[in-house]
Amino acid sequence: xxxxxxxxxxxxxxxxxxxxxxxxxxxxxxxxxxxxxxxxxxxxxxxxxxxxxxxxxxxxxxxxxxxxxxxxxxxxxxxxxxxxxxxxxxxxxxxxxxxxxxxxxxxxxxxxxxxxxxxxxxxxxxxxxxxxxxxxxxxxxxxxxxxxxxxxxxxxxxxxxxxxxxxxxxxxxxxxxxxxxxxxxxxxxxxxxxxxxxxxxxxxxxxxxxxxxxxxxxxxxx
Amino acid sequence: xxxxxxxxxxxxxxxxxxxxxxxxxxxxxxxxxxxxxxxxxxxxxxxxxxxxxxxxxxxxxxxxxxxxxxxxxxxxxxxxxxxxxxxxxxxxxxxxxxxxxxxxxxxxxxxxxxxxxxxxxxxxxxxxxxxxxxxxxxxxxxxxxxxxxxxxxxxxxxxxxxxxxxxxxxxxxxxxxxxxxxxxxxxxxxxxxxxxxxxxxxxxxxxxxxxxxxxxxxxxxxxxxxx
Numbered sequence: 062x063x064x065x066x067x068x069x070x071x072x073x074x075x076x077x078x079x080x081x082x083x084x085x086x087x088x089x090x091x092x093x094x095x096x097x098x099x100x101x102x103x104x105x106x107x108x109x110x111x112x113x114x115x116x117x118x119x120x121x122x123x124x125x126x127x128x129x130x131x132x133x134x135x136x137x138x139x140x141x142x143x144x145x146x147x148x149x150x151x152x153x154x155x156x157x158x159x160x161x162x163x164x165x166x167x168x169x170x171x172x173x174x175x176x177x178x179x180x181x182x183x184x185x186x187x188x189x190x191x192x193x194x195x196x197x198x199x200x201x202x203x204x205x206x207x208x209x210x211x212x213x214x215x216x217x218x219x220x221x222x223x224x225x226x227x228x229x230x231x232x233x234x235x236x237x238x239x240x241x242x243x244x245x246x247x248x249x250x251x252x253x254x255x256x257x258x259x260x261x262x263x264x265x266x267x268x269x270x271x272x273x274x275x276x277x278x279x280x281x282x283x
Numbered sequence: 284x285x286x287x288x289x290x291x292x293x294x295x296x297x298x299x300x301x302x303x304x305x306x307x308x309x310x311x312x313x314x315x316x317x318x319x320x321x322x323x324x325x326x327x328x329x330x331x332x333x334x335x336x337x338x339x340x341x342x343x344x345x346x347x348x349x350x351x352x353x354x355x356x357x358x359x360x361x362x363x364x365x366x367x368x369x370x371x372x373x374x375x376x377x378x379x380x381x382x383x384x385x386x387x388x389x390x391x392x393x394x395x396x397x398x399x400x401x402x403x404x405x406x407x408x409x410x411x412x413x414x415x416x417x418x419x420x421x422x423x424x425x426x427x428x429x430x431x432x433x434x435x436x437x438x439x440x441x442x443x444x445x446x447x448x449x450x451x452x453x454x455x456x457x458x459x460x461x462x463x464x465x466x467x468x469x470x471x472x473x474x475x476x477x478x479x480x481x482x483x484x485x486x487x488x489x490x491x492x493x494x495x496x497x498x499x500x501x502x503x504x505x506x507x508x509x510x
Contacts, residue, residue: 113504120501124370131360141353141373148377227470231463238456241473272349275342 065130072122072143073198079115079147080194082108083154084187087253090160091183094246095176097168105161112154119147138270142263146197149256153190156249156256163242173236174229179243182218182250185211189257196264205264208257215254222247294359301351301372302427305379308344309423311337312379315386316419316482320412322393323475324405331390341383348376367499371492375426378485382419385478385485392471399468402458407451411476414444415483422489431497437490438502444483448476 086105093102123140126132132140189211196205226240262273315334322331352373355361361369418437425433455469494502 110504117501117503124366127356127370128362128366133357137353137357141349141356144370144373145377148374227466230459230466234460234463234466237459237466241456241470244470272346274346 065126065132065136068122068126068130069136069139072119072126072140075115075119075122076143076146076150077194077198079112079119079150080190082112082115083150083157084190086112086154086157086161087183087190087250088187090157090164091180091246091250093161094164094167095180097164099165099168102161102164102168106158109154109158112151116147116151119143123147135267138267142197142267145263146260149259153253153256156253160246160249163246167239167242170239173233173239174225174243176243178218178222178225179246179250182215182222182247185215185218186250186254186257189215189254190260193257193260193264196261197267200264200268202265202268205261205268208261212254212258215251219247219251294361294365297355297359298361298365298368301348301355301369304344304348304351305372305375306423306427308341308348308376308379309419311341311344312383312386313416313419313423315341315383315390316412316416319386319389319393320408320416320479322390323396324409324412326393326397328394328397331393334386334390338383338387341380345376345380349373352376364496367496371426371496374492375489378488382482382485385482389475389478392475396468396471402465402468405472407447407454408472408475408479411444411447411451411479414440414447415479415486418444418483418486418490422486422493425490425493426496429493429497431494434490434493434497437486441483441487444480448480451476 086108089101090105092098093105123144126140127137130136189208193205193208196202196208223244226244230237230240259274265271265273315337318327318330318334321327322334352369356366356369359365418440421433422437424430425437452473455473458465459469491501491503
């Protein structure tokens with residue numbers, strides 16, 4: 062049997078690799094939307110297969126480690142959290158694919174508004190993901206705790222995008238389908254941010270042993 | 284000193300307790316989904332308020348189930364099928380909690396729709412929610428009964444939900460284009476169908492976990508293995 066510590070390290074690496082890929086699909090999906098770049102959007106959609114494969118791989122690593130090593134205490138908590146982070150990352154990948162699909166639909170339509178807040182929201186969300194995974198690797202609860210407040214900023218950007226688009230639709234009903242796509246993009250980015258806060262909360266649980274979930278209410282705007 | 288048989292019995296009791304907690308949670312979530320939908324279709328404020336009140340209990344149960352499962356892994360170190368059961372319970376727990384959140388979101392929209400005149404007879408939403416509610420119920424029944432066939436029937440319904448949602452989406456967009464006054468309400472209805480579709484997706488996840496549990500085969504992301 063291979064050494065437990067080596068396998069744990071490999072699991073860490075697998076999650077980080079998956080995190081990096083998901084981060085890049087989020088970035089590229091929004092970039093594809095802004096640049097009206099259908100090819101880039103298609104690449105995001107193609108990458109989904111890899112993300113899904115990685116999810117299955119991480120799950121089977123965790124199950125094997127649980128079965129063969131029967132870990133307790135800290136190591137056990139780590140494995141459970143790896144399972145949860147895995148689920149969150151896979152869902153973020155799905156949300157990026159949904160943005161990419163909308164980018165394709167919009168790439169041929171006339172532009173209805175310049176996109177300023179959406180890429181801003183995307184870079185905020187990418188940064189949250191990056192920092193939450195960094196906190197996971199370093200087992201740093203303080204770093205993880207710093208991710209949580211950014212969620213409010215994401216929510217207020219989403220609110221602003223939402224009300225701008227609502228106004229736009231009410232003035233020109235012909236842009237309704239287009240505006241709805243953009244609302245869903247903002248909504249997906251907000252959901253991605255929620256998943257990064259899940260990861261940050263898991264890291265805090267891992268390090269401090271305190272469950273900080275459900276201490277704030279998530280309002281679903283769209 | 285404990286005998287082997289006693290230890291085994293104790294372990295089985297704990298597994299049963301874990302299942303019991305999950306069922307308590309799924310009963311709550313099932314009721315929340317139903318109530319949130321009737322809050323929309325019957326304009327029933329008290330149903331929406333019940334959903335808001337129950338959310339705290341769902342969240343509490345999620346944390347309890349996680350803790351219970353982790354303790355069980357630590358103290359009993361289950362193997363093979365038992366290990367798979369505990370891992371599936373952890374995943375189902377996450378799905379159920381998210382379904383609870385989605386019902387809250389539907390109930391919030393129901394409240395904002397209370398004072399609005401009905402622009403669309405809610406045929407689509409009724410139809411879609413009936414299907415989604417049956418998926419939720421069947422996925423958990425399949426879990427309890429270890430019934431792979433029932434789990435597969437949940438997977439089959441997911442496409443029907445998606446096409447109902449698409450149909451209702453196009454109809455709502457045309458309402459919005461016809462009269463901009465309809466826009467806020469139609470957006471709420473689009474949001475509601477989206478939440479219902481996500482609830483169906485989570486039931487699908489549960490059904491996939493059940494197949495993994497019963498067959499030991501991971502059917503996620505493999506369309507052909509689902510059959």
